Amino acid sequence: MTPVTSGPSVGTMLLAHDDARPAGEAAPAVVLLHAGVADRRMWEHIAGHLAHTFRVVRPDLRGFGDTPLPPQEYADADDVAALLDHLGIAEAAVVGSSFGGRVALELAARHPARVRQLVLLNPGLRGVEPTQDAQAFDAAESALLEAGDIEGAVRLNIATWLGPDAALSTREALAAMLRHALEVQAEAEGALSEHGPRQVLVDVDLMRIVVPTLVVSGAHDLDHYRQVAARVAASAPGAEHTELAWAAHLPALERPDAVVSLLLDTLRDDPGVHAP
Template identity: 50%
Template sequence: MTIAHDVAGDGYPVVLVHSTVCDRRMWDPQVPALSDAGHLVVRCDLRGYGETPAPDRPYDNARDVLDLLDLLAVEKVALVGSSGGGRVALELAARWPHRVRALALLCTALAGHEPSDELRSFGEREDALLEAGDIDRATDLNVTTWLGPYADDATRAKVRQMQRHAFEVQLAATEEQPPIRVDTDPARITATSLVVSGAHDMSDFRTIATYLAGTVPAARHVELDWAGHLPSLERPDVVNTLLTDFLSAPGE
């Protein structure tokens, strides 16, 4: 199955992988900025998000993205991943390092990370609400948790729409399917990397960013003092500049 995607612009390819709170629409503010900067911009919906159906068998997100690149005849890319999409981008860059030239990770998750009490408590509250059939409150919990103080009402409404849609798609699936877990070593990544964290995000994601900055070769860590977990939506102009500068730097 080919995951849903769209393509804009022309130039060196950049692939955008969404947070698992959202879908590919989260990148609406980035697509014109990156295409105007001279990039072919590809964004996709992971399985169970946006326009991609929920999986009906065990699945491999990183392989799905790689298969999309092969379909588009794109050999080497810059990857930008947010949160759970960052975990997918990390895995792809570690498993197939020759395919990734640059890697930007926004408040990324990390396979194998031991969750803090705060993150575990969030997951338990979300699970309880979904088991009770209260999709509205589960959606509101995510919006409140993951957006920082500078997100405006329109952004909160957009995240609410994307998260609710994901819940509806995933809960309608006849059987929950687990992702295939592949052990990967971030030290295998050869791409020049930018790791971004938000000062208003959960401590887990700042800890992950610090770890990756010390583990991934040629990685640089930037913490945004205004940001929550979804900075590309909270202050898109600032993140657009950060990304276009990173992708246009020598060696990128």
């Protein structure tokens, strides 16, 4: 039976993904959606711990990791719903980091029957006016990319999004993921017609996000994302908010063990979880 959705799906594709679960038993599903500077590999450490308890699905969204960016109209939320169909998963808890958090909200808005719970780590959200620090980052990154300085853009992103707790190996891994994404997306843009790819803009009415939702922000993140987190937490009836005093924008990479503990407690519905 196909679950009811809140909007029509556009052209979907099967996302590259990993699917892990406890041996020999059925388990509730958790979907991990990566940040826009990474791919599904950002969850490697976390997924291994969660998979002792949950069925853990990690996709690469379009233009990231092993998923291409074909010239067609699409919505990331529809791609995730199609992946759940392919895997026979009726509903899942969805954990999203940054861009992945935005996609998680769009999935909950467009396909509400598929989402039983949300955990949003410094989520993005369309329609929020960028703050001065976000505008400055966008301008600096655009200038580097227009000049063809991929390595400069990678260095800027690493310095902006990772806090001081991130290990050197983590910085190198993120640089490799981001470099690959920039190359894939640049190649796709060079091959596109004037009409594609076109990403469908999914409207998110936060007042209709009623599933249990934990919004996590980082005290050292850009003001823009801290404001988005506060807005989601204040507007979504099912939401609560916690701030991690040690975190910048990517806590799942900065202190993965701390995020494992947070997710296990949250997803297992432990009432004592939400202290940073």
